[in-house]
Amino acid sequence: MNKSVRPAGSLRPFSITYDVQPHAEGSVLIRMGNTHVLCAVSVENGVPPFLLGKEQGWITAEYGMLPRATHTRGRREAAGRGQSGRTLEIQRLIGRSLRMMVDLRQLGAHTLRVDCDVINADGGTRCASITGAALAVRQALKAMVREEKLEQMPEILPVAAVSVGVSDGNVVLDLDYMLDSTADVDANFVMARDGRWIETQMTAESSPLAPEKFSLMASMAWEGIQQLFTLWDE
Template sequence: MATALSAPALSRPSGRAADALRTLSIEPGFARHAEGSCLIRMGGTEVLCTASVEGRVPGFLRGKGEGWVTAEYGMLPRATHTRGDREAARGRQSGRTQEIQRLIGRSLRAVTDRAAMGEMSVTIDCDVLNADGGTRCASVTGAWVALHLAFRHCMSKNIMKAVPLLDQVAAVSCGICDGVPVLDLDYAEDSKAGADANFVLTGKGGLVEVQGTAEGAPFSEAELLELLRLARHGTAQLFAAQRLAVGLPAGEPG
């Protein structure tokens, strides 16, 4: 088991301890027309996640008896400090947008029993209302809640007998700021971090995806393991918030 690194004291812009998440809230049922939805807030980052159910699958899955879960991601023009162009106006999505929405889709499919869905599709739209770092991580975490609620809606309509989720999935950012590994970077930290990483983890401890980059000097294996330790500590709290949002007992995985 990895042990915590000995590090100098750090004064974070938010005043948080190195292993503290930002203020977190998940408001389920935020979008009245979607089969499943939530508004997730992590500090100054706010993402609206909506799940839409369709009774068909992409062509490559027709006749195979499996369902499909996918995602789309976008940011409102003034989600950031300066106005960004709408991607629809430019006529194409940025590479960043495509990469993030593929990450969200992969993360959800990793914990979904698609054979138990039958031939139906669920699309999760993750729209960033306000961005202050960690938008992809908040999107993954909120998307799971929206997906769970959409499946619960399908059960209420007798479309399926049980929620076809094998586990929870959530994501959190970690980084090295002023030589100290820290959890859940806000924009002020992310913009100057010596290294930053995004961890997508399951409730049972599995790794779905790890994205880590040194922005300056390389970081060590010991530092990577410390970032993973912080990520596990943070996602444990995210999993608890997800369960609360969908009405699951504490400790129940999915």
């Protein structure tokens, strides 16, 4: 039985607020239910050493949770032994997803550094980060054109992400913490607006997942992501 009051195939209420950090070339606050993530993009001249001479730019991401983003205070990773494996895995996922948005050769010798900071966590933080950061990258590219760092706006392939899980045998879209913490299966789906999948992460917690159930999860993710792409039309 779905523990949430939402229908199993519906998203939590979602919204975007732009320009929350006016010093950044692009910034948004994305809200997915009670998950709130601040995404900001900084444009830097130059590229990482491994790209020198390759005539292309780069997009990379950093992810973190503020200490009171959760029910109890979390230790700042910078005050401990460094980033956890979970943090590194999430920010690499965000970076990979964002690099699908644009032909990096059109960025010139620039690096777009994306910071995703979770203000409040209630499940689906990595998916919210991808969806919000993609919109912030679009803002940053527009700023680069205005500032004549780019001659013209690159062609953008919008990207969004959503979680799907299996709870008490039922497929559920956009898991909040209560559902995610007890789900039999949880997955994250990242998709481009043209319908192609970018990445899928899935873990079965109790028993292997049947193929037909996975197909239902992918179908539900597709429908949810279509709703998130309406943010690009605002």
